[in-house]
Amino acid sequence: MLVLVFDTSEERDKFQLLYEKYRSLIFYILKSIVHDSWVAEDLTQDTFLKLSRHLNKIGKIEQPETRYYIVTIAKHLAFDYLRKEKNHPSYSIENENQDNIFTEENVMAFCIEMEEYDMLLALISKLKDIYKIPLQLKYINGLSTKEIAKVLDLSPDTVKKRITRAKSQLQQLLNERKVV
């Protein structure tokens, strides 16, 4: 139990390095989503608070995975803020049980002619954030369902459902392409 509360000096140094290196990037991403400097500053602080609670999920400060992880957390907090404030369409949970997991209605139309990998990439670029973020944490950062649930403040069941749903739809669309 003590270990959970404690900071080692290495952790503190790591946290300070993260702060120095990523605060401007985090702020920029948040501002570009919420369009308000003051809210973006508050969310920047929330992002660092969140990161401080999950420091063990972060490897080397400079490595790309760390950058992706931090950006993913920041975007999640921004979309979560918008969802609470304005019900942002990309992050709305109201429509979670509807069929479309993409930000556009007919995603097949623009990628049907592509090669398999390019099509997957195109589909991912159109994936709603509530699906994309858990996938990123799982496949880029190697987090387990439970870990993702903790980081995103969701239940493990919800995380599992979103990952499974996104994967199965992506796979289904790739298969449809093969049939065509």
Next chain:
Amino acid sequence: MNATSSKTANFDDMLRRALIEDSKNYLSDLPTKEELENFHQFSPKFIQSMNQLFRTRQKHKRAIHSLVWAALFGIILCSFLLSQNETAKASLSAFIKEIFDIENTLIPTQEKEEPIPTLDSTHIPVPSFLPDGFKKTDEIFSESFVSFSYQNDTDDTIYMNYYPLSSQISVDNERFEWAATTINGHDAYFMTNEDGMEYMLMWRDSTRIYSLGYQGKSVLLDKDTFFQIAESIK
């Protein structure tokens, strides 16, 4: 590996590559590091909050440090009072060793000292006037600034920040209305956000930059009183 699991592994691998490339694409569209640095100057309030966060984490650490030593002392005391039972003694000593190992692992003996302020904090002038009910609640000494916070019973806050002359301070002008004024003969900017019950005054002399702020929770402070605080900083 059968055909189904091989297919799944292939898809997972392709999915991983695509997710990484999608993230790379997103980041490649962002401004350069230099542009990001210049995109926004964080507000004094933000810097203050972040410094408090660092301090809070250190405080937690110190508190737990004391707790561990208190627990250790208690256990040693118990061991003297306990019976002669050898098994109990053995498990107690193992537990003491475990606690001691945690302590040594998590609390390095050569802990970093607080950063040395670049401002001469011993000669920083503090307000000699404060409205009734305000008491100092916090002080922060960091490499880039020194800050004092004062609060009253209703959590209205006055904060006084000091920065080296080389600092670049910016204020969100979408939120504040501002006007030029003087404080103790020095050019100053007075910023107000009456909806948010905020005031800010910034000025500089030959030694440092000053930023006096007020953040009301219950009432907006009288403007003359706010200026009186600023004028009392000599």
